[in-house]
Amino acid sequence: MKSKNTxxxxxxFSGFLAAQQHDNVWxxxxxxxHSSTVNFSNGFPEVSELSNEITDLVKxxxxxxxxxxxxxxxxxxxxIYGADNDVIENGNMINPGETWDNYCNxxxxxxxxxxxxxxxxxxxxxxxxxxxxxxxxxxxLPSGSxxxxxxxxxxxxxxxxxxxxxxxxxxxxILYDGSPRVESGSMTANKHANGKDWWITNRLEDxxxxxxxxxxxxxxxxxxxxxxxxxxENYQNGGxxxx
Numbered sequence: 511m512k513s514k515n516t517x518x519x520x521x522x523f524s525g526f527l528a529a530q531q532h533d534n535v536w537x538x539x540x541x542x543x544h545s546s547t548v549n550f551s552n553g554f555p556e557v558s559e560l561s562n563e564i565t566d567l568v569k570x571x572x573x574x575x576x577x578x579x580x581x582x583x584x585x586x587x588x589x590i591y592g593a594d595n596d597v598i599e600n601g602n603m604i605n606p607g608e609t610w611d612n613y614c615n616x617x618x619x620x621x622x623x624x625x626x627x628x629x630x631x632x633x634x635x636x637x638x639x640x641x642x643x644x645x646x647x648x649x650x651l652p653s654g655s656x657x658x659x660x661x662x663x664x665x666x667x668x669x670x671x672x673x674x675x676x677x678x679x680x681x682x683x684i685l686y687d688g689s690p691r692v693e694s695g696s697m698t699a700n701k702h703a704n705g706k707d708w709w710i711t712n713r714l715e716d717x718x719x720x721x722x723x724x725x726x727x728x729x730x731x732x733x734x735x736x737x738x739x740x741x742x743e744n745y746q747n748g749g750x751x752x753x
Contacts, residue, residue, distance in 0.1 A: 531579030532631055539567040551579045564595050569695075570605075570620040570643070574629035577636060583668060583676060585641060587620025587627055588613070590668065592676050600678040604666055605645040622646050623660050623695030630699055633706045634727035637670045642685070642697065642710055660694040662687030663712070665730070685723065686733055691715040 536548040537560075545560035570587025581593050588610060590601035603610060605620055613621055622644055632638035644660045651657055663686040669679045686692070692712040700709045708725040714735075723732035 531577055532575050532629075534575045534579035535573065535581040537564060537567055537571070537573055537581070537584055539564045565589075565591065566617060566619040568619045568621075569624050570622050570627050572627035572629050572641065572643075574631070574639060577631075582670075583629060583639060583641075585627055585629075585643070587622060587643065588618075590641065590666070590676075590678060594675070596675075598668070598676040598678065599673055600681060601668075601676070604641070604643055604682055605664065606682060607645065608648070609646040620646075625695040625697050626660055628697055628699050628710070630708050630710075630725060632667070632727070633708065633725060639668045640725065641666045641668065642699075644695075644697065659691075661692070663692070663697075685730065686712075686721065690721070690735070692721050 531551070534550050537545070538547075539545040539560075545564050547558055547560055549556045549558075565586045565588075567584070567586050571585065573581060573584035575581050583593075583598070584591050585604065587605055588603070589597045590604060592598045592601075603614070605622075609622075610620065613619070626644040628642045630640050630642070632640055642663065642665050644663050647659045647661055649657045649659055662684045664682050665680070665685050666678055666682060667680040668676050670676055691714070693715050696713045698711050700711065701707075702709055702724070706727075710723045710725060712721045713719075714721060719735060719737040721732075722734040722736055723730050724734070725731075
């Protein structure tokens with residue numbers, strides 16, 4: 511079982527959402543060797559070990575429960591799994607490419623930056639969910655060197671309307687792959703003031719502001735750029751922070 515300090519650290523660095531009971535259950539696993547769950551259904555964190563092996567869950571992991579607090583979906587950045595720990599229909603191979611081949615074929619999690627995946631409930635539709643996820647791309651620069659980037663930003667949608675176990679109906683749809691560049695990780699979701707829609711934010715790489723999208727019942731709106739000014743001189747990229 512993980513120590514209290516370890517659980518606190520993992521909770522701090524994992525991307526999450528707070529709406530009804532959608533953030534009730536958390537899963538942690540290291541290649542199925544140390545698997546644990548944190549459950550907030552009773553109003554406080556209850557930590558326990560999982561007897562069944564689940565996939566590796568590290569930086570690219572995200573999970574979501576239904577409005578009653580029951581775990582229904584999770585991802586390791588490679589595939590999308592249901593509550594039974596099986597890949598859901600059409601949930602295989604998200605973030606496809608060379609990195610997927612090198613890691614996901616060996617039951618490892620997708621090795622992108624912290625806060626690179628996030629589930630959200632679709633506003634106004636209790637049978638639909640969306641996963642925002644970021645891919646690792648290796649870019650050849652004119653100088654001959656290479657640069658590793660966490661782009662593009664994808665989304666995939668999951669429906670429970672025709673399949674009670676869940677079905678991915680849209681997969682690996684590119685949402686953003688342009689300029690200005692965004693930082694590695696640092697993706698955060700915040701509830702709109704109307705209590706229904708969701709803001710999805712990514713910090714800009716130059717430190718001057720944020721890239722934003724708005725999830726509404728009608729779909730995704732954006733991108734929007736919000737300039738907030740430069741960070742202090744002693745600012746350094748922490749590899750992922752909630753804003």
